[in-house]
Amino acid sequence: MTFVKGQGMLDVRGLKKVYEGSGRRVEAVRDLTFTVDAGELVCLVGPSGCGKTTLLKCMGGLLTPTAGEVLLQGERVTGPPPGMAFVFQEYGRSLFPWMRVGENVELPLKQKGLSRSRRRELVADALRSVGLADAAGAYPWQLSGGMQQRVAIARALAYEPQVLLMDEPFAAVDAQTRADLEDLVRGLWRERGITILFVTHDIDEAVYLGERVVVLSASPTVVQEQLKVDLPDDRDQLHTRVAPRFAELRTHVYEQIQAAKRGTPRDAPEDAVKTDAPPPA
């Protein structure tokens, strides 16, 4: 399948997810439509508990949406597609503690049926690009939290995905490590040209990292706003974060999220879906 850059790499159309169980019906995601272009780095922010993880799992083929669809390069996602890699928030539970770092990175490649030499090449390259070239023989639990998340990122890179889905990957590491990891992700994105969808609840992080920020409403989730981040491509923790434009953008996103929390979605359809959630004020 040929693919033209600039077209939708990832299309989310009318996505809806309702959890049903034990007499309770929870509408986590109501109606989401947005597109991620090839080679774009898009950040999704929203108030906590707004169904970000649900959305990402639907996109990654880990959950089946109740309605709507997710298209990867025009093809409907029905299960985890080989062109997508996932980085989870809980690195400690996402890396296999019985495997050494190198084996963790290599396992998905074995499943892909790659040759041993190719696997070795990819593992070494991925570990090098996250700055862990020497850690292949260690067990994940011998590493710090930030390093473990680097391993998870290396595993995703070695998988050679077109799209990288990251679910609040840095929520559990300390602030300094976090800054380093943010720069790592931006560096890798610019270097490798992969499409990244980055979910976070941190507004600064979203503005700092993203080319575009998609603000989600409170649950049941719709798109509150999409915002282009017109900061220069070269960003660094020191200067970008004190730039006036950065402050404007983050203030704007912050206001949007506050509005979302108060439950005044700008474009939420007032349809007749029955929910347990209180009606918008």
Place this chain on the structure above:
Amino acid sequence: MRRFLLRLVFVLTLPAILLAVWWAASDSSTDVYWPPLRTILKTFPDVWTVERLRTDAVPSILRLSAGYATAALVGVALGTVIGSYRRVRAVCEPVLEFLRAVPPPVLVPVIMLFAGIGHTMKILVIAIGCVWPILLNTVEGVRAVDSVMAETARSYGVTGLARLRHVVLPSASPQIFAGLRQALSIGIILMVISEMFAASNGLGFTVVQFQRGFAIPDMWTGILVLGLLGFLLSVVFQLVERRVLGWYHGLRATTRRSR
């Protein structure tokens, strides 16, 4: 080296004291059933010759190994299936709980009826007794695979046999080993019991033979041999476990430290 010696002292102190107490308490004993330890130890080399070890200890150990291995294989295989599917579990669990509650020695007469009194009967008895802790622990272990790990495996296309081999079984292995450990002591007990019922050789058979022939010191040496065998097997088990579950002990030590 000094630490090793110190540990050795720690390990040996209590057994030495117990033996000394036994020695002192039984030294002047004239009771036929309670011979002095001195007598028992003197009898030991006469009874447990290489020839006797070959004819009695080796068959016992072979039967134990066969029964234990069968139980391990069946227990892990069935446990994995039951643990993986909620429906199967719902159907099987009450039955399993009942079967587990039946004391295995009571099965010896029953199994004798259809398996005779040969090796098959004894191996079967050991296997049937050992399988429950292995099976039930495997079910629990397989069930408890972390949700994030399961999702990670799925999102990276690790499914089917690879998932079983690289994710499910390693993740369940600490539980499986807990079951294997319980099963080992049950296995030794059943090895002895099955030989007491009907056998022509074996450690359990020998102990009963001595008792019936009023060779009381000899009987006591048999009990000592059984104790030593159990101890030896548990040491071997620990060595294997430390190797296989090295990651688990390391992980636990790290989590403990960070808390």
